[in-house]
Amino acid sequence: MHSVTRVSLGLSTLLSALGLFHLFHKPAQSLSHKVKVEKVSASEIKSESYSFDRHIKAVLSDHAHGDRNFADIRYRGIFKIDRLDAERARITFTLDHQASAAIPFEVTIHEWTLTELKSGATKNEQDEESLNILKDFAALYAFRSQEDTSGKYDARFSKQGYIIIKEKIRYKSTLAAAVQILKSKHQIQLDSTQHTLIKAMGKETSIVRASKSSVMKTTSEYQITHLGAARPRLISTAPVVENSLISTTMALQASHSDQFIPWKTLEPKLNQIATLSAMDRLSLFHDLVNTTKKDATAFQELKGWLSSQSSNMEVRTFAIGVLVTMGSEAAQHALLDWYQQFPESRPTILNAFITTAAPISDEVHSFLTDLLDQKTSDPDPASAAALALGAALQNSNRSSDISKLQNLYQNAQNSSEQTVYLDAMGNSGNPEFLDTIKDGLAANDEMVRENAVLALRLMKDQLTHDLVEQAWTDSSLKVKSAALQVIQYQGSAGNYQALLAQCISQTPELKSTCGQLL
Amino acid sequence: MNTRTRVFNSGIVFSALFFWLTSNLYTFAYAEDPTHLQVQTKLMGKPLVVQQNADPSVSQQGVQTSTLVQFLGINTQLMTAALELQSTTLGTTNWYIDGKQIWSGNLALQSGSLVYSGGIAPIQIPFPLFAYPLGPITLEVDAGIDFQGNLAVHLTPGLSIPVQDSSLQGTMQESLTAGGYLEGYAKLLIARAGVGGKVNLIDGSVGVNADIFFNQSPPTLAGLGKVVFLNGNVYAFVDTIKLFGQWNRVLSSNLYSWAGKCYAFGAATCTP
Numbered sequence: 001m002h003s004v005t006r007v008s009l010g011l012s013t014l015l016s017a018l019g020l021f022h023l024f025h026k027p028a029q030s031l032s033h034k035v036k037v038e039k040v041s042a043s044e045i046k047s048e049s050y051s052f053d054r055h056i057k058a059v060l061s062d063h064a065h066g067d068r069n070f071a072d073i074r075y076r077g078i079f080k081i082d083r084l085d086a087e088r089a090r091i092t093f094t095l096d097h098q099a100s101a102a103i104p105f106e107v108t109i110h111e112w113t114l115t116e117l118k119s120g121a122t123k124n125e126q127d128e129e130s131l132n133i134l135k136d137f138a139a140l141y142a143f144r145s146q147e148d149t150s151g152k153y154d155a156r157f158s159k160q161g162y163i164i165i166k167e168k169i170r171y172k173s174t175l176a177a178a179v180q181i182l183k184s185k186h187q188i189q190l191d192s193t194q195h196t197l198i199k200a201m202g203k204e205t206s207i208v209r210a211s212k213s214s215v216m217k218t219t220s221e222y223q224i225t226h227l228g229a230a231r232p233r234l235i236s237t238a239p240v241v242e243n244s245l246i247s248t249t250m251a252l253q254a255s256h257s258d259q260f261i262p263w264k265t266l267e268p269k270l271n272q273i274a275t276l277s278a279m280d281r282l283s284l285f286h287d288l289v290n291t292t293k294k295d296a297t298a299f300q301e302l303k304g305w306l307s308s309q310s311s312n313m314e315v316r317t318f319a320i321g322v323l324v325t326m327g328s329e330a331a332q333h334a335l336l337d338w339y340q341q342f343p344e345s346r347p348t349i350l351n352a353f354i355t356t357a358a359p360i361s362d363e364v365h366s367f368l369t370d371l372l373d374q375k376t377s378d379p380d381p382a383s384a385a386a387l388a389l390g391a392a393l394q395n396s397n398r399s400s401d402i403s404k405l406q407n408l409y410q411n412a413q414n415s416s417e418q419t420v421y422l423d424a425m426g427n428s429g430n431p432e433f434l435d436t437i438k439d440g441l442a443a444n445d446e447m448v449r450e451n452a453v454l455a456l457r458l459m460k461d462q463l464t465h466d467l468v469e470q471a472w473t474d475s476s477l478k479v480k481s482a483a484l485q486v487i488q489y490q491g492s493a494g495n496y497q498a499l500l501a502q503c504i505s506q507t508p509e510l511k512s513t514c515g516q517l518l
Numbered sequence: 519m520n521t522r523t524r525v526f527n528s529g530i531v532f533s534a535l536f537f538w539l540t541s542n543l544y545t546f547a548y549a550e551d552p553t554h555l556q557v558q559t560k561l562m563g564k565p566l567v568v569q570q571n572a573d574p575s576v577s578q579q580g581v582q583t584s585t586l587v588q589f590l591g592i593n594t595q596l597m598t599a600a601l602e603l604q605s606t607t608l609g610t611t612n613w614y615i616d617g618k619q620i621w622s623g624n625l626a627l628q629s630g631s632l633v634y635s636g637g638i639a640p641i642q643i644p645f646p647l648f649a650y651p652l653g654p655i656t657l658e659v660d661a662g663i664d665f666q667g668n669l670a671v672h673l674t675p676g677l678s679i680p681v682q683d684s685s686l687q688g689t690m691q692e693s694l695t696a697g698g699y700l701e702g703y704a705k706l707l708i709a710r711a712g713v714g715g716k717v718n719l720i721d722g723s724v725g726v727n728a729d730i731f732f733n734q735s736p737p738t739l740a741g742l743g744k745v746v747f748l749n750g751n752v753y754a755f756v757d758t759i760k761l762f763g764q765w766n767r768v769l770s771s772n773l774y775s776w777a778g779k780c781y782a783f784g785a786a787t788c789t790p
Binding site: 278279281282283285286289317318319320321322324325347348349351352354355356357380383384387391419420423426427429454457458477478480481488489491509510513 | 573575576577593595615616617618619620621622623636637638639640641642643644664665666693695696697699716718721
């Protein structure tokens with residue numbers, strides 16, 4: 001058969017089979033639970049925390065923008081609200097996605113005012129998706145606490161008692177999380193969050209599972225088969241949510257690959273590591289990380305293999321990378337053992353704790369804290385520990401570390417010590433350090449001011465922008481140059497056009513850098 | 519629909535797919551200035567750029583280097599390092615990986631020279647998952663950068679008379695190995711698709727020789743070492759099921775395939 005004809009037949013088969021599948025496929029059984037919804041006044045909420053740990057098969061798609069689609073994801077996270085006063089709430093949201101590879105991230109946004117929530121103001125724009133989810137959460141929170149029914153929020157009770165989901169609900173995960181909030185509050189038993197819409201009817205809340213076929217066949221509204229209702233009801237939702245549901249359905253049919261190269265295949269390559277090129281080693285590193293993450297026995301095999309190779313420093317450096325990237329508590333524990341066992345590898349291990357994208361374990365955290373406390377007797381490891389603790393704040397929100405670094409800076413004996421703690425703060429990208437950094441920008445010592453500016457490099461909010469502009473007015477060329485480095489790190493030269501234009505015309509020493517940035 | 523029409527329609531579909539795939543691939547390199555190297559291309563419709571820069575520091579008493587990568591449209595300051603002369607006997611250096619500072623301090627005196635050397639274990643910089651539509655399936659693609667780097671800094675005084683005309687020969691040598699990876703695979707009932715591969719973003723030992731003058735004249739810089747940018751291969755495929763459960767490959771294509779661009783300076787050479 002001609003190859004083009006085979007292509008045609010293949011595509012025809014595909015489309016026909018999809019059609020047949022949807023024609024004959026029975027809708028999934030729906031389920032509902034009736035629960036009481038209690039009104040919660042704002043003053044009653046002091047602090048709330050919801051944790052969730054779910055393995056779901058799909059979600060998060062925005063086909064309108066064509067840039068998101070997750071499948072087979074495990075979510076673990078904590079959503080915490082602390083009411084500070086009548087107007088201010090602190091919202092902390094930690095979410096850990098695990099898909100084909102663990103991609104942990106954390107977003108902490110502090111002290112949102114309700115006015116800011118209404119205007120959609122953002123305080124941390126590093127991760128747009130996290131922010132969107134967080135804003136959805138904030139809106140749901142506002143809805144649930146009955147503080148606003150004006151329709152300005154993303155979700156609210158309508159007069160008919162429905163939760164109206166507006167366009168601003170961006171992701172299906174928001175719905176899933178909303179269900180989780182309701183579940184934890186009302187002990188609802190529900191086996192799955194996918195395909196879940198929330199419908200509130202007066203003081204009774206029904207959680208309804210949409211059927212696959214009904215989701216697939218409509219574009220503007222879909223019919224919910226509802227065990228608890230006498231007749232089907234129609235619910236309109238925003239296009240984004242519809243698209244999420246459609247892609248969810250598609251993704252449910254998909255099975256994601258969870259393949260990895262078995263240990264037996266990797267071991268011979270490991271035995272030849274000394275003869276491998278740098279790029280082949282990096283490739284082996286990648287495969288080993290992938291395998292050890294997915295196969296627990298491979299980790300044990302690797303540990304056994306390493307113990308026989310421990311005298312080889314080059315191999316050990318390679319293995320330090322594998323263990324720290326794996327990120328499990330067991331792997332990090334093994335690294336601490338090595339720290340004690342192999343003094344010559346200590347700098348490499350500390351560097352690994354700085355550079356890793358994985359969250360550090362509590363054990364490693366207390367190890368680093370102890371090292372930092374020994375700064376008088378052993379300054380170099382203490383500095384590295386400070387840098388690692390700062391970097392770890394990218395993946396966690398240990399408030400004790402924030403206050404510790406702030407205190408160390410305030411009580412530093414000299415400017416050299418101050419710069420170490422500013423460097424550590426810079427590794428965090430955490431805006432809670434902005435006040436301390438501001439203090440550093442006003443220091444007499446040029447080196448402190450320079451490091452204070454550099455500490456802004458991973459922050460992107462308005463205050464950071466203002467501080468960078470303020471730094472530009474500094475008389476020191478080094479401080480000005482640091483400001484340009486921050487702009488380069490942030491990749492936001494467009495926000496500093498006036499500054500850069502001024503630089504080109506008035507600062508010959510930096511003209512070329514400013515020109516490139518502009 | 520007769521066979522000829524079907525063949526014609528399929529030809530249009532296939533041509534469109536082929537055009538879409540090949541239009542995502544073009545590559546060029548420029549800049550032979552050894553202190554400013556840049557290679558730029560596109561992968562899956564998104565920019566793929568590697569830059570290696572070396573510049574005098576603002577004070578003219580030092581040198582700074584940076585390796586920047588844009589992979590799948592995401593900017594990463596892979597490695598930056600700076601060397602600054604403070605006095606005839608004191609030099610400082612600082613070193614950043616992926617925006618995180620891992621070292622800042624004085625050079626150590628060793629056999630009449632000021633030196634620093636350090637290395638990091640391999641690391642993985644993961645990117646957010648992204649969706650990539652391929653035929654009938656939207657793939658969830660897992661991507662990121664694997665990286666390992668070493669830095670060696672060396673300052674040797676070269677005294678002359680008058681002393682203010684003396685200079686220091688500074689060398690910043692970086693060994694860099696970085697690979698961008700992407701992996702995605704999904705299977706529907708009757709179709710499956712995948713995308714995967716690696717692009718060697720940077721591989722080699724690059725560096726800069728700098729003559730730093732005490733009289734604050736601008737340092738003179740010269741490149742050294744050999745480096746290869748952006749060689750690699752990224753593929754995509756779509757299979758549909760035939761009767762009796764056999765898979766039939768309806769699309770197989772290289773999204774990216776290139777031997778890369780090599781630069782060599784000083785005594786180094788690009789020929790194997």
